[in-house]
Amino acid sequence: MAVTEGRRRSDAARSEQTRERIMRAAVDCVIEDGYAAATLGAIQARAAVSRGALLHQYPNKAHLLVDAVRHLSDQQIEELADLPAAPDDDWLTVLWRSFTTPLFGAVLELWVAARTDPELRAALLTHQRELHTNIRAIVLAHFGGEPPEDFDTVFEMTLTYYRGLALTDILSAHRHDQLLAGWHAIANSTRPPVKPVS
Structure with missing residues (x-):
């Protein structure tokens, strides 16, 4: 036995x-x-x-690729969760880190392929929901405290903006720093910042 x-x-x-x-x-x-x-x-x-x-x-290929991206995303989530808080590091900076790795390019290609591949789209939707939930939880846990009432709206807008900025960077990062700083100013002007736990 x-x-x-x-x-x-x-x-x-x-x-x-x-x-x-x-x-x-x-x-x-x-x-x-x-x-x-x-x-x-x-x-x-x-x-x-x-x-x-x-x-x-x-x-099949669809589940293999989505599982592979999920595996790498889990590692990325662990790295984000382990980042120490710093006085000049807000949740917008933490969130942007998830768009600065080669993984984003791989995920982007899967999104485009999913437009005409129902099986890939179904698998990818499940993965994206899990990733979205995990990133949101990390952003909140990283800085602690109660989020402002409009946090989810700003969070969703930031995700959308960051995807567009990361996509633009594939061709040209000419105004990258200016655009990133501009969004920080806009997002932080709409509500009080989520401050780190002392």
């Missing part, structure tokens, strides 16, 4: 390692080569696994 249980644990560990390797390969493919080039064959080759091993973990 002990031998059987040990074998099961060993098999589970190997399966998890394979899954992790496939997910990382999928993210690298999307970031470096784009969504269209991230075929199951390309991901399989990059992960150095058999076709059977890949299909055992992920029977």
Whole structure:
């Protein structure tokens, strides 16, 4: 019985390692080569696994790519949650950090592909809801205290603005600092700031 249980644990560990390797390969493919080039064959080759091993973990491309992005997003959320508060660091700055990694480009490509791929869109919607909830919770927990009444409106507007600014940066970051500072001024003028817990 002990031998059987040990074998099961060993098999589970190997399966998890394979899954992790496939997910990382999928993210690298999307970031470096784009969504269209991230075929199951390309991901399989990059992960150095058999076709059977890949299909055992992920029977279709949509769920593989969304799961890979979710995996990387979880790491990003952990990094944001671990950031120490600083006197000159407000929630707008913390939130902007989530748009400054190569992951945003990968997610952007998935959004565009989801326009004509119902299966990808359904999977991505679930992921985006989870990510949205987690980021909002981190913003509030990072600075503590009761948020102002219009916090959710400003938060949603900020997400929309940051997506647009990050998208613009792909082509040109000419006025990046000016536009970012401008939004900070506008957002902070509409309501009192959420201050860090002392």
